[in-house]
Amino acid sequence: MDYFKVEDLCISFGGLKAVNNVAFNVEKNSIFSIIGPNGSGKTTIFNMISGIYKPDLGRIVFAGENLVGLTPDRIARRGVARTFQNIELFSNATVMDNLLLGRHIHMKTGVFTGAFLWGRGSRAAREEIRNREIVEGIIDFLDLQSVRNHFVASLPYGKRKLVEVGRALAVEPKILLLDEPSAGMNTEEKQDLNIWIKDIQAECDVTILLIEHDMNMIMGISDRIFAINHGEKIMEGLPQEVQSHPEVIKAYLGEER
């Protein structure tokens, strides 16, 4: 039942309570969206889940294990991958290398095995080839063939967002955190992304946590929605319930006087 859950999560920066007593439950293989106005603490929640911030209070439980206190790389090894709102790619590496970096935790090559990459039969080469095949699958899936060997720094914004999604997929996550994946994309790209996210959920056996501002997208693909404002929960429920909830409308559109 409790596949992934967050309990009493609190964090404050100085005097600001960025996230206060947030709790939610995510079911396996569902799409769970977090919405809220700018600065309401959505990304902070993601940063706490992936270990970049350490919460002052609360627990983040995934498959029966508390993730709080683990370093980001250990959390990644537990199967949590994410994308960033402001794109954190390795910009002086090619798309291929970025995706291969996503395979990091699935590979074993160390300095010595790596240095002795002598020919096709060597251990490093065999592992490299195996993982390149997997990455090639992701490139195919996200339609990135045309930019496969381009440097990330030279790509347009929308493509970079996709590469980041691809890198997170390469980790083969069980929990995928997508932080505003559609920001900066045009309508067509957003539609594609919509389909991809559904495909990812269907094919990759992954639970998706999504932060998004595009309401059309949110309402279309979310299984449950969690609304947050000023670091506190407004409500949680099905898309239709959230859409018509007065507090949510107030947070987004303001109050009538």
Added chain:
Amino acid sequence: MDMKRDYYEDIRLFNSGVVLFWTVALMLVLFTLPLYAPNYYVYLLNIIMVHIILAVGLNILVGSTGQISLGHAGFFAIGAYGTALLMAKLQIPFVVALLAAAFIAAFFGFILGLPALRLEGPYLAIASLGFGLTITHIIGGVDLFGGRMGVKVPPLDLGISQLGVSWVLKTDFQKYYLILIITILMVVGARNILKTRVGRSFVAIRDSDIAAEVIGVNLTIYKTLAFAVSAFYAGIAGGLFGFILGFFDPFTFNMILSIIFLVMVVVGGLGTVSGGIMGACLITYLQYDLLKNIGEVPYFGAFMVTISQLWFTTVGLENFSSMAIGLIMIGIIIFEPLGMFGIWIRMKKYWMTWPF
């Protein structure tokens, strides 16, 4: 024609027949060079190759991982002293002593990597600078290491004295082949490291350490590993350098040397193996040959001597090489931030698209 049919083609050493052809040609030249080059140039080539090993290693740290080090002369010294003393005092065979010294250097690299977890940019530069200075001071103060009098390097014996096998390399000509083979192994090794998982993690740390952590790269391990690998290269280079010199003291490994190493990497091109090689070739050649003998160049040389004596230094050309190398460094940073590697890429592009 450029169609790839196999994933291995992305990582193999020679990615086209042209590259293979030129590599074979270069190897032929390198392996026959001492047969017709004057002995002085063989000596110079030995030094260049040692510097290539070091620059390639330093480039892994500075170029690929994005960590600066101004203390590489320290690792260089550890390699030189370690190899020479292990062979002279403990009668350890050459290959074992060289590797042991390099691993000692790598261990010290790991130690220097620990503060690097917290320090960045100029702070790290100062910490590593302090490390480089400290190493030579400690060596200078310990009698076991020869103190300020320095160390006389034992003969370069490839055999194992315990078994009674002996194969002493005496001349620069003989040492050339040993150093050449080790250099090729080290350079190919560096290229392989950078092409596989560990090298990619280094680049990831340079470009975005937060993203690197989030995909599972352990910053503590990989940052210290970058220092250790780089120090290992410096250790191997130092061990070989000792045999070229025959004698060295703590002042051989001064701070200026550390800076020259950094210049090689920056001038050659940060973050690429070939950049390190090109930088080491150019700077070593300039420092050891051209700039030392610039006074003998007709007209221009005399002119430079006059200028140098007028404004820069009273001793003529003594300090000229440091100044010239500084100027080259400034020029490269302003006009060609990618270094000689960038010039090479542009030349290649020009010829590939010629005549357009």
